[in-house]
Amino acid sequence: MKQHTVDAIAAHPRYRELIRARKRFAWTLTAAILIIYYGFILVIAFEPAWLAIPVAEGWTMTVGMPVGILIILGAFILTGIYVARANGQFDRLTKEIQEAFQ
C-alpha cells in the first residue's frame, strides 16, 4: 500500500468511525467476559458456600448449577452480539471504505 493511500484511508471519516466503534465495542465485550469469568472464580475462591445454596426450599439443585449454565450461555450470547453488530454496522463501514479505495 502506498503511503499516500495509507494517509488517505487513515484520515477517512468512515475509517475513523469504524476503528473507534469497533475498539469501544470489542474491548467492552472483552471486559464483560473477563468480569463474568473472574467474578465467578472469585466467588468460588471466597464465597463457595453461596453457590451450594439450593435454588429454592426443598430443592436439591443449587444456585451454582444455573449460574454455571448461564456463564456458558453468556459466552455464546456475547459472541452472537458481536457477530450481529459486526455483520451489520462494521461490515457496512468496511465496504464503504473498500469501495472508496479499491
Add this chain to the structure above:
Amino acid sequence: MTRLGMWGVFVALLVPFGIAAAPALTGTVVQSSVNVTAIVMFMIFVGATLGITYWASKRTRSASDFYTAGGGITGMQNGLAIAGDFMSAASFLGISGLVFATGYDGLIYSIGFLVGWPVIMFLMAEQIRNLGKFTFADVTSYRFGQTEIRTMAAVSSLVVVAFYLIAQMVGAGKLIQLLFGLEYWIAVVSVGLLMMTYVIFGGMTATTWVQIIKAVLLLSGATFMAGAALAVFNFSPEEMFRQAVEISPVGDAIMGPGSLVKDPVNAISLGLALMFGTAGLPHILMRFFTVPNAKEARKSVFYATGFIGYFYILTFIIGFAAIVLLSQNPQFFKPEALAADGSVIKDQLITGLSGGTNMVAINLAEAVGGNLFLGFISAVAFATILAVVAGLTLAGASAISHDLYANVIARGRSNETTEIRVSRIATLALGVLAIALGIAFESQNVAFMVGLAFAIAASANFPVLVASIFWSKMTTRGAMIGGFAGLFSAVGLTIVSKAVWGDVLGFTAVNAEGVAVPVGLIPLDNPAIISIPIAFFCIWLFSILDSSERSKIDRAAYAAQRIRCETGIGAEGAASH
C-alpha cells in the same frame, strides 16, 4: 502384557491441567479383551477418512491448498473443525469423569476452557484473518524483522506442538489399549501412520474434514448418551441431582464448589492459561486462514463457541447421570468394590470403577446403548485423538516449512513446490518423532505437558500476537525478547512446580503427618499468572528502549497494518472486485 498404573492413563488424559488431586488414582488397568464392534466401527471411520484424503489429495496443489484448504472452508464448517480440535478425548472422557468424581468442580473446569473463545472473537479472529496467510507468525511478523520474529514464533509453536503431541500420543496409546485391547505400541504406531497419511497427502483439506466428521460423530454420540440418560429421570435434572446426591459417597458436596479451586492464586493462574492459551495455540489459530474472509472468521468462532458450550453441558449431564446409572451396574466395578449381595459399596463408587474415572463416559455408553453404542463411542474416542494429532502435526510442519524454511532460511525466495515438499518432509519427521516419543514416554509422567503447552501458548504466542495487532510502538526487538521471555519463564516455572519438580524429578518433603510427599519449589501449579505479565513487561520495556533503525521501520508500518487489519484491504483471499 504389562499392567499399567492407573495414574498413567489418568495423567495422560487429565492431570495435564493440574487436577491430580482428584480421586480414583488407585488401582491398575489391565488390557481389555479385543473389542470387535469398536474395531469394525473404527475401520469404517478410517476407510471414510482415507477416501476423503484421496479426494483431498487431488485438490491439493498449491501451498494455499496444503496449508489452508485453499481458503474455501465456510464459517459453519470451520466452527465445527475448531470445536473438533477442542473436544479432545481428554475433554470428553476427562471432564465427564471429573464430574462423576467431584460433581460441580467438573463444570467449573469446563467453563475455564470455554471463556477463551469470546476473547478470540473480540480481539483476534478477524484481525488474524486479515493479516495472515498460512501461519500465525504471518501476523506477528507482519511489520517486523522476518528472521527474528518468525524464528521466535516457530520455536514457540514447535515447543507447544511437541508437548501437546507427546501428551496426546501417550494418552492415545493407553486409551486404545483400554478400549480396543490393542498393544500400546501398535496403538501409537497406527495413530502416527494414519495421521501422517492425512496430512502428507490431504493437507489441510483432509485434516479439516476428518476433524469435522469427528466433531459431528462426537456431538451426536454425546447428545444421544445425555438424552438417553436424562430419559431415565423423566428429563428432570432436579430428579437426577436428587438421586445423585443420595448415591454419591460425598453426598451434597457434589452440588457446589469442592477442592478443585481452593486457592485463588492457582485458580486465577489456571484460568489465565486456559483463556489466553486457547488464543495462542498454533493449530487453532491456523484454522482462521481456512476461511475466505473476516466475516466467515467471526462466524466460525460463533459456531465453535456454541458447539463447545453445548458439548460441555452434555459432558456435565453424562457425568452426573453416571453417578446414578453406573451404581446400578456392578459389572463396571472391581470385585472388591462389591458387597456380599453384589451391589456397589457406597464408598467404592468412585475408586472402585474398573478402568478408573476416565471410563465413565465409555461405561455409560454401554449402560444406555448396549454393546453397539459402546463400540461407536470407543471408535469416536479413537477418531478424536487421530483428528487432534493431525491438526497439531500440520501446525508444526507449517512452522518448519513456511516460517523457518521459506521465510528465514530461503528468505522468501523459495517457490511453492519446494515449500510444500519441505512441509511434507517435516510432517513425516514430526510423525516419526511423535511415534518415537509416544513410545519413549509410555511409562513417564506426562501430567504437566498439556498444561505447559497452554501456558507457553498464553505466555509466548498470545502477548506477541495481541501487541503486534494493537500496540503501534512495539518493535522487532521488544517482540522477540518478550516472546522468548514468556516461553522461558513458562517452561522454567513449570520445571520448579510440583508437577515436574516433585512428580517427575522425585523431590519430596515430609508433611505434617510425617509422610514424604512430592513438592515443588514454588506453590504454583500453572505459571501463567507470572509468565504472561513477564512477557508483556519485556515487550513493553524493550520496545520503548529500542531506538534502532529497525524500530523506526516497525513503528512507521503500523498505520498500514492497522488499515489492512481493520478493513481487509489487501488481505489474502479478500473478495476481489
